[in-house]
Amino acid sequence: MKIPLCRGSKDLLPEEMAKFRRIEAVFRTICLSSGYDEIRTPTLEYLHLFTAAGTLTPNMLNRVYSFLDWDGWSGERVVLRPEGTIPAARLYVDNFQNQGIMKFFYVENTFIFEATGQEDRERWQCGAELLGSNWPEADGELILLALDVLEQLGIGPKEIKLSHAGIVRALLEAAGFKAEEQVKAWDEILDGNLKVLNKIQSQISPLLQLKGTTPAFVDNLKALLTKAAPNTEPDLDHLATIANLLTKRECPYEITVAPDRGFEYYTGVIFSLFVGGQRVGGGGRYDNLIPLIGGGNIPASGFALYMDHLTELLPTEGWSSPFRQRVLLKGSPGVGLQLSFQLASQLRQAGYLAQLDLGYVSPPPHRWLVTVEARDGTAYFRLADALSDQAFQATDSAEVLRILEGSS
Amino acid sequence: MLKLALPKGRLQSATAAWLACLGMELGEYNENSRSYRPQVNHPYLQVKVFQERDIPIQLAVGNYDLGICGLEWVEELLSKYPNSPLVKLRELDYGQHHLYAATSEWGPPLDKIRERGVRIVSEYANLAEAWALSQRLPRFQIYPVWGAAEVYPPENADVAIMAATSEEQLKTQGLLPLTHILNAKATLVANKSSMESKNLGRLLAPFNQGPRLQVEETPLSIPPPEPLEVEDDELVRLALPNGHQQGPTAQFLSHIGLEIKGYAEHHPRPTPPGLKIKVIRPQDMPLQVANGHFDLAITGQDWLWDYLCCFPSSPVRDVLTLGFGKVRVVAVVVEDLPVKTGDDIRALIQRGEISHLRVASEYVHIADKYARDNHLAPYKLIPTWGASEAFLPEDADLLIENTQTGATLAQHRLKIVDILLESSACVIVNTNPPSREREAKIDQLVEQMEKAIKSFGAH
Numbered sequence: 001m002k003i004p005l006c007r008g009s010k011d012l013l014p015e016e017m018a019k020f021r022r023i024e025a026v027f028r029t030i031c032l033s034s035g036y037d038e039i040r041t042p043t044l045e046y047l048h049l050f051t052a053a054g055t056l057t058p059n060m061l062n063r064v065y066s067f068l069d070w071d072g073w074s075g076e077r078v079v080l081r082p083e084g085t086i087p088a089a090r091l092y093v094d095n096f097q098n099q100g101i102m103k104f105f106y107v108e109n110t111f112i113f114e115a116t117g118q119e120d121r122e123r124w125q126c127g128a129e130l131l132g133s134n135w136p137e138a139d140g141e142l143i144l145l146a147l148d149v150l151e152q153l154g155i156g157p158k159e160i161k162l163s164h165a166g167i168v169r170a171l172l173e174a175a176g177f178k179a180e181e182q183v184k185a186w187d188e189i190l191d192g193n194l195k196v197l198n199k200i201q202s203q204i205s206p207l208l209q210l211k212g213t214t215p216a217f218v219d220n221l222k223a224l225l226t227k228a229a230p231n232t233e234p235d236l237d238h239l240a241t242i243a244n245l246l247t248k249r250e251c252p253y254e255i256t257v258a259p260d261r262g263f264e265y266y267t268g269v270i271f272s273l274f275v276g277g278q279r280v281g282g283g284g285r286y287d288n289l290i291p292l293i294g295g296g297n298i299p300a301s302g303f304a305l306y307m308d309h310l311t312e313l314l315p316t317e318g319w320s321s322p323f324r325q326r327v328l329l330k331g332s333p334g335v336g337l338q339l340s341f342q343l344a345s346q347l348r349q350a351g352y353l354a355q356l357d358l359g360y361v362s363p364p365p366h367r368w369l370v371t372v373e374a375r376d377g378t379a380y381f382r383l384a385d386a387l388s389d390q391a392f393q394a395t396d397s398a399e400v401l402r403i404l405e406g407s408s
Numbered sequence: 409m410l411k412l413a414l415p416k417g418r419l420q421s422a423t424a425a426w427l428a429c430l431g432m433e434l435g436e437y438n439e440n441s442r443s444y445r446p447q448v449n450h451p452y453l454q455v456k457v458f459q460e461r462d463i464p465i466q467l468a469v470g471n472y473d474l475g476i477c478g479l480e481w482v483e484e485l486l487s488k489y490p491n492s493p494l495v496k497l498r499e500l501d502y503g504q505h506h507l508y509a510a511t512s513e514w515g516p517p518l519d520k521i522r523e524r525g526v527r528i529v530s531e532y533a534n535l536a537e538a539w540a541l542s543q544r545l546p547r548f549q550i551y552p553v554w555g556a557a558e559v560y561p562p563e564n565a566d567v568a569i570m571a572a573t574s575e576e577q578l579k580t581q582g583l584l585p586l587t588h589i590l591n592a593k594a595t596l597v598a599n600k601s602s603m604e605s606k607n608l609g610r611l612l613a614p615f616n617q618g619p620r621l622q623v624e625e626t627p628l629s630i631p632p633p634e635p636l637e638v639e640d641d642e643l644v645r646l647a648l649p650n651g652h653q654q655g656p657t658a659q660f661l662s663h664i665g666l667e668i669k670g671y672a673e674h675h676p677r678p679t680p681p682g683l684k685i686k687v688i689r690p691q692d693m694p695l696q697v698a699n700g701h702f703d704l705a706i707t708g709q710d711w712l713w714d715y716l717c718c719f720p721s722s723p724v725r726d727v728l729t730l731g732f733g734k735v736r737v738v739a740v741v742v743e744d745l746p747v748k749t750g751d752d753i754r755a756l757i758q759r760g761e762i763s764h765l766r767v768a769s770e771y772v773h774i775a776d777k778y779a780r781d782n783h784l785a786p787y788k789l790i791p792t793w794g795a796s797e798a799f800l801p802e803d804a805d806l807l808i809e810n811t812q813t814g815a816t817l818a819q820h821r822l823k824i825v826d827i828l829l830e831s832s833a834c835v836i837v838n839t840n841p842p843s844r845e846r847e848a849k850i851d852q853l854v855e856q857m858e859k860a861i862k863s864f865g866a867h
Contacts, residue, residue, distance in 0.1 A: 070719060
């Protein structure tokens with residue numbers, strides 16, 4: 001019998017869960033060692049947190065899971081968290097305003113409706129946010145952090161696509177788009193529809209097809225654009241700083257004028273991380289978001305790595321178990337079984353993976369098999385090492401531990 | 409067998425006339441008929457009559473192949489459930505009106521209230537949400553209503569999403585159009601899988617060849633405008649019910665010396681001193697009172713209970729049972745189903761004789777709670793907007809419905825298996841009154857009503 005799952009949702013089986021935890025562990029360790037603190041925001045938020053212009057594009061907003069809560073009689077809708085950055089910004093405004101730079105990270109699920117049901121509607125992500133700094137190096141730190149995670153997980157080869165929201169918007173303005181049209185065109189670009197850029201005529205349009213791979217490309221853009229759109233100069237400098245950081249890191253990147261998708265709240269650098277053509281993460285600078293939700297003039301940027309994609313790409317080899325050795329304990333009925341509980345507990349404290357055989361049809365993989373018996377008030381432990389094919393005997397748990405220690 | 413769903417109400421007479429022109433004579437499909445299964449002169453065709461907004465849902469779940477309803481109800485469903493398997497085949501030449509987002513000419517402009525939150529009232533809750541999102545409102549509340557959306561602005565809502573024949577009609581009602589949302593005519597709609605796999609040709613052909621003709625229509629009427637009175641904090645704001653409860657309510661109020669002139673026209677004028685009165689649907693009152701839009705409302709305990717099943721912590725309570733408008737809320741099945749109690753239904757499910765119990769009701773939240781509490785899982789809820797008894801047996805297995813005498817149920821060959829609630833008209837108030845002065849006035853009015861019940865035995 002197959003009990004159906006909700007469309008677009010999935011189970012994570014032990015093997016996938018092990019990969020999930022591996023990714024999470026590497027991400028957490030790197031974030032913590034870089035001075036980022038872990039946060040977790042609630043799954044339910046008020047819908048209005050995401051509806052103002054400058055938060056989510058209408059296309060995304062139309063796919064959120066919104067509904068009335070049990071106490072939703074006031075007509076206010078709630079939503080299953082559709083992304084991680086806006087709730088993190090809310091958390092910052094609520095708890096850490098005027099405290100200077102804050103660095104956060106989180107591992108959270110997000111919910112977005114996807115019409116075919118073939119793709120996940122619940123998605124997990126590892127996100128990091130750096131709030132309170134407008135330095136280009138802050139964006140650089142985030143990108144390098146994401147690269148560190150991928151490197152340590154052995155996922156590659158990596159490629160980065162870089163662009164800048166300010167440059168696109170300045171070009172739209174220079175092309176004569178009115179404020180409202182700019183927002184609409186920007187939303188379309190972020191949703192992956194680049195046709196709108198065809199309307200940007202004149203000498204700028206050839207630039208839209210180019211993909212720069214060195215900081216020199218930014219210099220070229222600067223030479224060409226600063227006259228047509230003088231506001232773009234600081235944005236291009238910002239982009240150049242990041243390009244230089246990536247060049248030093250020897251990470252291949254591609255700079256384009258128009259971004260490869262993104263969130264409406266992005267105001268500065270936008271980056272996407274690719275592995276083998278698959279988008280595995282993305283981020284950007286969002287200097288207007290915190291002002292928009294009432295938190296004052298606080299610049300910020302962040303990124304998220306998509307755990308579902310990383311789980312698929314994670315190599316199965318090359319990561320070690322946190323346990324010393326696997327031990328299977330088989331106690332004879334009655335006292336033997338009771339003794340095996342005690343021994344298992346001692347083994348676990350000593351760092352072993354100790355499993356009790358409570359009637360396995362086919363025993364799980366293990367190096368050691370320890371059979372526990374009690375005769376005439378005395379315990380007997382027989383140890384079999386599957387690796388060396390040797391057998392040992394012991395009469396107390398300390399001796400068992402010594403034999404295990406001696407073999408490792 | 410081809411299955412066709414036809415609308416009750418606004419589009420009924422025009423649809424009947426139109427089908428007659430196509431050679432499809434339907435017996436007992438008119439506004440006076442109580443039958444939901446009109447006789448039809450084609451042996452391959454089965455026809456059932458529904459409230460308009462039920463039709464897209466019935467088509468989407470696959471109970472019917474084709475249906476006719478206003479485009480607005482199709483869009484209302486698609487707006488929240490874009491994957492619904494519906495095909496809009498053809499707009500018909502009648503039943504045209506427009507859906508607008510409108511605000512009162514006496515209310516504040518939208519730009520001034522964007523930040524504090526925009527209160528939106530509508531029969532079309534999904535379209536209302538889509539409109540709010542399209543306007544990028546940083547804060548908004550949606551009050552779904554069963555009808556009479558136009559009476560809420562400006563005091564009880566900032567924007568109404570509502571139908572009107574034209575902008576001019578809105579303006580004569582004191583409403584200003586903000587957005588034209590939809591041009592909606594009667595529309596022929598099909599279930600997608602029926603279109604893909606079933607031969608509907610015999611039914612579709614006449615529609616396609618049908619002459620473009622003008623049929624006589626019932627015009628959409630919106631009651632005359634209600635000029636804004638100066639907001640007076642001293643006034644007690646009272647909501648009175650329209651529909652079935654209107655007559656007994658008017659009679660009862662006359663016992664306490666409140667002759668409400670103009671109640672029948674939904675515009676009490678002049679209002680008795682000290683009161684500000686609006687006439688709205690009893691279903692909508694608990695939500696309105698909870699939100700502090702009215703101090704006092706006369707509604708049914710059934711609707712209060714349904715509301716509290718959905719929002720148990722909501723600040724609204726029943727302070728006075730009035731004794732008239734008595735109904736029982738009952739669980740109903742078809743006569744020949746071999747069950748006598750709610751437990752028997754569960755047994756049927758456990759034995760696998762019903763796979764997914766389909767529960768239809770106007771009282772969606774009562775029905776949900778009933779199915780939950782009685783472990784009737786797995787079940788599906790089918791919300792209805794009236795004419796619910798027509799759903800059994802083809803389109804639902806269990807009905808949660810109100811009844812006075814049980815005669816209508818018997819007429820439709822249905823039987824009661826459980827009584828959920830004995831309901832009467834009642835007075836509801838907000839548990840957090842706005843001010844002490846007003847609370848005293850509310851209490852005084854309730855006291856007056858209580859005395860009247862005792863002395864006149866209002867039953």
